[in-house]
Amino acid sequence: xxxxxxxxxxxITENILMKWRGALRIFTTTLLSLLLxxxxxxxxxxxxxxxxxxxxxxxxxxxxxxxxxxxxLNSIPLSPLHILVSLLCVASxxxxxxxxxxxxxxxxxxxxxxxxxxxxxxxxxxxxxQVCVGLGIEGSIGAGIDGSGFxxxxxxxxxxxxxxxxxxxxxxxxxxxxxxxxxxxxxxFEVEERWVERxxxxxxxxxxxxxxxxxxxESLVVVTEMKREMDVGVGMVDFMGWWLYYLVxxxxxxxxxxxxxxxxxxxxxxxxxxxxxxxxxxxxxxxx
Numbered sequence: 001x002x003x004x005x006x007x008x009x010x011x012i013t014e015n016i017l018m019k020w021r022g023a024l025r026i027f028t029t030t031l032l033s034l035l036l037x038x039x040x041x042x043x044x045x046x047x048x049x050x051x052x053x054x055x056x057x058x059x060x061x062x063x064x065x066x067x068x069x070x071x072x073l074n075s076i077p078l079s080p081l082h083i084l085v086s087l088l089c090v091a092s093x094x095x096x097x098x099x100x101x102x103x104x105x106x107x108x109x110x111x112x113x114x115x116x117x118x119x120x121x122x123x124x125x126x127x128x129x130q131v132c133v134g135l136g137i138e139g140s141i142g143a144g145i146d147g148s149g150f151x152x153x154x155x156x157x158x159x160x161x162x163x164x165x166x167x168x169x170x171x172x173x174x175x176x177x178x179x180x181x182x183x184x185x186x187x188x189f190e191v192e193e194r195w196v197e198r199x200x201x202x203x204x205x206x207x208x209x210x211x212x213x214x215x216x217x218e219s220l221v222v223v224t225e226m227k228r229e230m231d232v233g234v235g236m237v238d239f240m241g242w243w244l245y246y247l248v249x250x251x252x253x254x255x256x257x258x259x260x261x262x263x264x265x266x267x268x269x270x271x272x273x274x275x276x277x278x279x280x281x282x283x284x285x286x287x288x
Contacts, residue, residue, distance in 0.1 A: 033174040093174040148215035165252030
């Protein structure tokens with residue numbers, strides 16, 4: 001009798017532990033998936049800071065929180081942040097254009113393997129982006145940089161298309177980098193993807209978009225256009241921000257076109273089925 005109670009208690013404990021692990025996994029993957037959209041927020045603030053620097057309106061003080069931000073802005077022509085975000089956006093575009101038929105090396109965990117260079121690469125990419133985004137956002141807050149004043153010049157449709165492209169890129173980042181790392185840390189093997197995780201990730205991205213991104217991300221393009229109108233030199237930070245913005249817009253346009261084509265094919269299939277049914281009914285009536 002006592003052994004039966006102990007067995008039941010062990011099963012209950014295992015169920016609670018599994019549910020806790022599942023909740024922790026969803027929470028962790030959601031937070032880490034937001035690193036990519038936050039990197040666009042940091043890139044927008046870098047563009048804004050570069051514009052203020054060209055107007056000699058950038059804060060002269062250099063507290064510790066501003067050191068890394070200034071390093072991203074001036075010291076390195078192409079920072080690790082620009083390189084990583086560019087590679088992820090290009091990979092997401094290729095994946096979107098080919099419906100996943102042409103894929104980049106997978107970072108998923110194979111059980112039983114001891115040497116996993118792809119997983120280690122995913123760890124390096126994730127940690128590098130986390131350090132860049134964390135220190136960069138902290139430095140922008142310390143400098144008082146806010147790019148929300150530039151967003152009024154872009155139209156609503158462009159914002160929606162950019163958001164769709166950003167969602168597709170974030171989903172690719174979540175599936176190829178974040179999920180394998182979290183699965184290996186919590187379970188030690190890859191766990192099947194569930195719709196709840198994608199829903200939570202999408203809602204979190206939408207909240208971040210409504211809270212900050214929709215107002216500040218437009219500076220990636222508007223700052224470059226303003227500098228061209230003022231005959232001020234466009235630097236590498238401005239060009240990379242402009243290129244990444246329209247690269248994400250391109251991903252969003254591909255998603256929209258695919259959706260329209262899919263909807264058109266459904267309408268065409270239903271029309272063909274309707275005509276076929278009408279022809280069949282006419283043949284039956286003729287035979288009768």
